[in-house]
Amino acid sequence: KRKHGTIEHVNAAHGTKFASIDKIEPPRRVDSNGKQFLARCNDWMEAKEGIIQEFTTRCIKMLRDLGIKSPMYVNTPTLEAPANVMLQHVAEMDPTNGSGRVLAGEDFYPKTLEAVFFQDAKIALPVEMLDAQLPYMPITWEFQGGHYQEPLGVNDAQMLPRIALAHGIKAFSFYMLVGGRNPPMPADLVKRYKHPFDHYGTYANVIGPGGKIDPSGRTYDFGAAIGENGQKSDRFLIYQRFFAFCANNTPELLSMSKVHDDIAYFHYQPYERVKLQTVPLGFVLNYHNMIRPEIGSPFFQFLTCLNGLHYQPKMVELSLATIEELARHKVAFGFFTSYMDGPTLNKLVDYVKGGGTLVMLFEIPTMDEVMAPFDAMSSIVPTSIEAKITDQPITALDHVIDSADFALAFKDIPNNSEVIATLPDGRICAYAADVGKGKVVHLGFAPPPEKEGRAFVQALLANLKVPPPKSSTSLPGLLAIQQQSPAGERLAAICNLWKRDEVANVVLEEAARTEAFKIEVNQVKIIGRTCLFWHVNKRLADGVIIALATTEITSTKKDNGQLVVNGFNFKNASGQLWIQSATKPKKCSHKFTYGGDKIIRIAHDYPTEIQVELPTTAVVFKFKALDVPRD
Numbered sequence: 001k002r003k004h005g006t007i008e009h010v011n012a013a014h015g016t017k018f019a020s021i022d023k024i025e026p027p028r029r030v031d032s033n034g035k036q037f038l039a040r041c042n043d044w045m046e047a048k049e050g051i052i053q054e055f056t057t058r059c060i061k062m063l064r065d066l067g068i069k070s071p072m073y074v075n076t077p078t079l080e081a082p083a084n085v086m087l088q089h090v091a092e093m094d095p096t097n098g099s100g101r102v103l104a105g106e107d108f109y110p111k112t113l114e115a116v117f118f119q120d121a122k123i124a125l126p127v128e129m130l131d132a133q134l135p136y137m138p139i140t141w142e143f144q145g146g147h148y149q150e151p152l153g154v155n156d157a158q159m160l161p162r163i164a165l166a167h168g169i170k171a172f173s174f175y176m177l178v179g180g181r182n183p184p185m186p187a188d189l190v191k192r193y194k195h196p197f198d199h200y201g202t203y204a205n206v207i208g209p210g211g212k213i214d215p216s217g218r219t220y221d222f223g224a225a226i227g228e229n230g231q232k233s234d235r236f237l238i239y240q241r242f243f244a245f246c247a248n249n250t251p252e253l254l255s256m257s258k259v260h261d262d263i264a265y266f267h268y269q270p271y272e273r274v275k276l277q278t279v280p281l282g283f284v285l286n287y288h289n290m291i292r293p294e295i296g297s298p299f300f301q302f303l304t305c306l307n308g309l310h311y312q313p314k315m316v317e318l319s320l321a322t323i324e325e326l327a328r329h330k331v332a333f334g335f336f337t338s339y340m341d342g343p344t345l346n347k348l349v350d351y352v353k354g355g356g357t358l359v360m361l362f363e364i365p366t367m368d369e370v371m372a373p374f375d376a377m378s379s380i381v382p383t384s385i386e387a388k389i390t391d392q393p394i395t396a397l398d399h400v401i402d403s404a405d406f407a408l409a410f411k412d413i414p415n416n417s418e419v420i421a422t423l424p425d426g427r428i429c430a431y432a433a434d435v436g437k438g439k440v441v442h443l444g445f446a447p448p449p450e451k452e453g454r455a456f457v458q459a460l461l462a463n464l465k466v467p468p469p470k471s472s473t474s475l476p477g478l479l480a481i482q483q484q485s486p487a488g489e490r491l492a493a494i495c496n497l498w499k500r501d502e503v504a505n506v507v508l509e510e511a512a513r514t515e516a517f518k519i520e521v522n523q524v525k526i527i528g529r530t531c532l533f534w535h536v537n538k539r540l541a542d543g544v545i546i547a548l549a550t551t552e553i554t555s556t557k558k559d560n561g562q563l564v565v566n567g568f569n570f571k572n573a574s575g576q577l578w579i580q581s582a583t584k585p586k587k588c589s590h591k592f593t594y595g596g597d598k599i600i601r602i603a604h605d606y607p608t609e610i611q612v613e614l615p616t617t618a619v620v621f622k623f624k625a626l627d628v629p630r631d
Contacts, residue, residue: 002050003043013370014040034282035339035371038274042369045273048082056091056102073103075141079129081273086133086320105139105171106130108164111147112156115477115497117449120163121300121307127167128315132267137170137254145174145239146222148206149213153631155529157235159495161242162531166481166493168258177239179209179224182217238629244554245533249491256483256491259510260314261469263461264329265303266348266358268318268340270369278337284385284408285362287337298405299335302361304449305457310472312481318344326351331466333359339367345376352380353436357464361443362408380435383442386411389423394445396421396430397459401445401452408444420460421445439464474505478526484510488537494550495531501572502526508536508548519548525574527628532569540565543616547578547599551606551623563617568624569606577602577610577621587613 001021004010010024011017015036018024027040060072072092076083083106090100110122130138144160146152161172185193208219209227221228225236246253277286289297306313316326318334319341326332326347340348345365352358364381368374386409393402397420409427420441421430429444441464447453471480471492479495492508504526508519519536538546540556541563551567558564569575579585579600585592589611593601602610606625611618 003046014043016040029276035367038276038278038281038283039339039370041276042270042273045081045275046270049084049087052082053084053087053091056088060092060102071103072101073105073139073141075105075107077107079106079126079133079272081269081275084269085130086269086317089134099135103136103139104134105141107142108140108160108169109142109144109147110156110160111144111150112153113159113163113495113497117304117308119304119307119477119497120167120479120481120495121304123160123164124167124307124312125303127164127169128265128313129267129317131168131258132315132317133269133320138168139171140164140169141173142175143169143172145235146176146179146207146224148203148222151207151211152223152235154234154238154629155631158238158242158629159497159529159531161239162493162533163479163481163495165246165253166258166483166491166533168483170254174239176220176222176224178226179219179221179228181228182220184218234629241554245552248554252485252489252491253483255487256485256489258312259470259482259484259490261311262329262331262467262511263306263311263313264332265313265315266318266326266332266334267315268334268336268344270319270341271335271337283337284388285337290335296405298446299361301446301449301453302333302335302443302457305447305454308449308454308476309458309461310469310480311461312469312471318347321347323347323350323354327354327356329356331357331359331461331464333361335361336363336365338363338365339369339371340365341369342374342376345374349376349380352438352440355437357439357441359441359443359460359464361446364442381414381433381440381442383410383413383431385409385444386427389427389429392423394421394423394429396447396456397463399452399456399459401447401456403448403450403452404445405448406445410442410444413442420463468507470507470509470511472507475502478502478504479531480506480508482508482510482536484512487539488512489539490536492534492536493531494526494534496526496528499528501528503574508534519578521548521550521576523574524550524576525572527570527573529631530570530628540619541617544614544619545580547580548576549578550574550576551621559620561618563619565619565621566624567621568626570628571606571625573606573625575604575606575608575623577604579612579614579619581614583615585612585614587611 007020015033027044031037074088085104088104089102092101094101106126127138204217205213205215206217207223208214208221225233225239227233271290274287276288279286290299364378364383366378389407389409393400394404394407407429413431414433418432419428422428432441447456471482473480477497481493482490484490496502503523506521510517532552535546535549551569553567555566581600584594590602608623610621
């Protein structure tokens with residue numbers, strides 16, 4: 001009723017014949033009126049989002065009426081509809097300025113990180129979405145610190161929070177850090193509810209102390225850092241070090257933002273409302289898994305290729321962004337079906353005509369959200385789909401792709417378009433068309449997240465003059481993710497997802513061109529299944545600036561007139577310490593090089609103690625070598 005107003009408008013949008021608003025029934029899968037049925041299902045899902053928002057509003061009002069004045073937060077188990085964090089944020093409004101006041105966040109249960117396909121995408125994607133959809137820093141009110149039935153390895157426990165921090169999470173609440181034990185259920189309730197186990201919790205067969213399964217379900221240990229008996233688990237020191245790092249760098253972390261690359265991901269939240277297969281309704285593809293991190297999802301495959309090439313795209317929420325915000329990004333990509341609401345489509349057209357390059361995967365929208373004809377985009381790119389082809393190789397920018405799930409053969413492509421990809425019979429499945437001052441690149445296939453797919457994506461980005469990634473390593477499965485403060489200091493999370501140690505080259509760059517804006521480190525050993533933060537442009541004291549430390553610094557203090565810097569890496573890692581200095585050091589305990597860039601470069605092992613006498617002060621670096629956590 002809020003959206004359509006009258007029953008006549010509802011029936012026109014849905015192709016239904018309800019007599020009144022209160023007679024409307026939920027859509028059922030046996031209903032059949034083609035694409036309009038999807039519009040009806042999407043409306044119903046949108047209404048569910050509103051119902052959840054109203055419930056949150058009532059809960060907050062109840063607490064306010066009881067005198068509770070603290071900020072309110074909402075924890076969603078997912079970012080998929082109907083868990084719309086944008087609506088949850090405005091479930092309570094600030095009467096002084098009309099802005100939302102609820103702090104909405106998401107559960108983060110990535111469980112594990114693997115080096116081949118997903119890498120860190122299961123963390124990067126939701127953090128980017130929170131950042132795009134909310135006006136404040138991304139937060140998680142339930143971050144995996146344990147699990148009720150699946151053991152969380154110590155390597156993942158060490159890596160997961162650091163990677164989340166690097167992607168932009170600014171507030172954590174861990175689950176579980178302290179274990180406990182559920183009280184037994186009273187006998188009368190056991191008899192009444194006939195539970196197969198005897199506690200107040202939810203699950204039977206849960207992880208208890210020592211990783212053993214408790215069939216009664218009474219334990220609430222879950223592999224916590226401090227277990228139900230007060231014991232310290234193998235992840236106690238891991239989390240203690242992480243919290244110490246956050247405490248030592250709180251001002252910097254709060255002021256920092258992620259270093260993104262020169263490409264954006266235009267995300268459209270209403271597509272997440274699709275929960276049923278859409279091919280039976282007359283659509284070319286099934287759109288019910290638009291962004292799910294599943295290897296079989298064609299939408300996710302393009303993101304996985306970018307991830308494998310070390311790109312960090314900036315996510316932009318199309319339903320919120322203004323044309324001015326879209327125009328900040330010269331190149332963007334997005335996944336599109338045949339419909340989109342009119343105002344958003346108009347923004348996309350203005351973005352392209354104004355000079356933006358839009359990579360559109362799959363379809364050109366020709367309808368609005370109620371499936372009525374809307375030609376804002378199709379009037380300038382009149383392409384239609386001739387056929388969906390499977391089991392055919394694709395030749396794309398001199399690369400042969402033979403493992404794509406499908407390809408859409410296009411017809412009626414704009415005149416003078418550049419052909420990007422063809423099928424064996426010559427039909428076109430990808431092209432680029434100039435539109436106004438900008439360009440539309442239309443891809444009718446998803447490059448597979450393998451070597452051939454990544455090679456095509458890399459060639460496509462080069463064709464579009466997208467610069468190389470600012471944070472990269474020379475090997476897949478080795479991550480480099482940067483956060484940067486307004487003053488230029490950077491923290492780079494360096495993570496090796498492989499079980500084996502790797503020797504690689506690392507490039508750390510940023511667009512602001514501050515001091516030491518581009519760091520290139522060659523042949524550095526990164527220990528398997530570990531993650532830690534390197535420091536770039538870190539000011540330790542007046543006249544003491546670290547251009548690069550491949551060491552996670554834990555403390556800096558004055559001691560007997562010297563500056564003492566403590567930190568750690570893992571055993572067998574190779575280290576680099578670069579110090580900015582106007583002159584050569586007066587003394588140095590290690591071999592060093594010093595060139596025209598005014599940087600002292602010291603290669604070292606772990607553990608080590610490095611003594612350097614700079615023009616302004618003497619500095620002692622004490623770097624430990626920690627045992628590597630092992631599952």
